[in-house]
Amino acid sequence: MPQWSNTPPERTTPRPLPIIRTPVGKSLAATILSDEMIGCPTHFWGGRTSPCEAPDCDACNHGSPTRWHAYLAIYSAENQSSAILELPDAAAEQLALLARGLPTLRGARIRVSRTKSTRNARVIVDLRQPLMPQPPIPAAPDLPAIMAIIWKLPASTISTEQSDLRRAAIKLDALVLAKRNGKPLPPKEPDATPRR
Numbered sequence: 001m002p003q004w005s006n007t008p009p010e011r012t013t014p015r016p017l018p019i020i021r022t023p024v025g026k027s028l029a030a031t032i033l034s035d036e037m038i039g040c041p042t043h044f045w046g047g048r049t050s051p052c053e054a055p056d057c058d059a060c061n062h063g064s065p066t067r068w069h070a071y072l073a074i075y076s077a078e079n080q081s082s083a084i085l086e087l088p089d090a091a092a093e094q095l096a097l098l099a100r101g102l103p104t105l106r107g108a109r110i111r112v113s114r115t116k117s118t119r120n121a122r123v124i125v126d127l128r129q130p131l132m133p134q135p136p137i138p139a140a141p142d143l144p145a146i147m148a149i150i151w152k153l154p155a156s157t158i159s160t161e162q163s164d165l166r167r168a169a170i171k172l173d174a175l176v177l178a179k180r181n182g183k184p185l186p187p188k189e190p191d192a193t194p195r196r
């Protein structure tokens, strides 16, 4: 017999979210879900951005430079979708400057664009106060947990109940990466086996 209810079940694991960068040739506007940005030194290594894992870091050992990147969860009311916005350090500095005096970033509206129509052109950040009254927005996702999954960090940093999500995120990550690089989508294959 169907188990009817009039509300969707509450999620017990974080929803996998794509990491997005500032688009080229257009701006991106969204509402911030996170209370604050979080960031860490990263490498562009093996064709993707991944966190520096110093002191035992493969990329460092191969002389790859680090770049600090900030991450914050955003929500587009228009598309009803959440994502993780990646900001380079200079844009993060600007965001911190604009956010001075705000008790939280959550609910504030961010708009990012680039100075030129090139992939790595400087990112411009604009921050607006929350709309009043504040339209409903999803809860702030647990970014470190989601990033650990996307970055395929060792399983010890991820709880067992997140392993299904991890597989989903790995696939999603491959799709996003393929799209970003303009490559054909990867073939549908059996799930990638987690490292270690």
Ligand SMILES: [Zn+2]
Pocket: 043, 051, 052, 053, 054, 057, 058, 059, 060, 061, 066
């Ligand atoms: Zn490193």
